[in-house]
Amino acid sequence: MWVQLRCGLEPRTLAALAVVLVVGAVFAAQHFWAGRPQAVRAPEVVQQGAAQPPPDPVAESVPASGAPAPAEARPSARIVVDVSGKVRRPGVLRLPAGSRVADALEAAGGVTTGTDVTGLNRARVLMDGEQVVVGAPPSVAGAGPPGATGTGPVGAATGPISLNTATAEQLETLPGVGPVLAQHIIDHRTRSGGFRSVDELREVNGIGDRRFADLQNRVRP
Template structure:
């Protein structure tokens, strides 16, 4: 009796239970999780590649073909020459308390200070005194450094612009060139050069009598030259 009741109860419960799905059917119904991850990763990579391609293929603005800035079209003028054309060189005689007294050739427009520097500079302990070092040089002039310059003869006309003495004026032994000395009576080119060499070696003539110390000038020739020269 109990067995029959139990059988009927089991049969009733069997009707109420949902049908069981076999394992193979469950595997076919849902994909594996690893396959889903691979599909998602492929989709992300495809999206990145598409975005990069669109970024590279974007239109870019072209440079304008308009006129150049005015600054580049402006005419550039050549700078003016800082050194204008210089004139002929000047020849001066530097004497006195310098290391290398003598006749010096300098470019046109040079100053007294440059002449002293070309003569080796002032000797140790010597001074230039009231000498204007900034004055421009004049061709044929004499620059006494630390000594008293030759005094002009009273009533004598000033020298001509070319440095030669006026007619009838004694010739300055410290400023005359070899060509001017050659014009003196009894003085040829060789003796004129000896006079120039002597004043270069001794820093100029301090008296007319020193002319007798030049080789080739004896008492008789000195007597002829004395009224024609000065210092």
């Protein structure tokens, strides 16, 4: 009764007013805290030379340009030669490019016992499609394609002498050819892998236009 007369408010009303005041104070404090100034951090500078992600090993293994595999990865070239005559296994053979007559003889099982190979240049480099005739007279060996080789008695050839099979003694039977020039011809065919045409005789040291004119109808590859 005394409180009602002094303030003019009931205790319930006072309690509600106190709650409103407390809620208002809390809201004001929260608003003030959210609106306060805050420090801003400067962005980090990425330094040059920083660590990069590791490269993809799969991407590195595939050429970017799609270039073909290197030469050593491709199968090596091969040639085909026909070995006949006095060998143990005559026939058509496939040999690596750059093989020599000795390699062809070995692939054919070797020369038969008692065969004379004096006039056979076993160090000569073979050409694709060549025929190697072992133990036949030069006149028979000459029936094969350019580069055919054979053995036989000196001077037994009837017709043009093969520049690829003739011995030094056979070459010396040609007009104007002595031991020195005959050796030059043999050295040239060894270095070049054999004569492919009679015109290549011009490349031999010591053979000029005049001597070539005397020889061109007397020789063949």
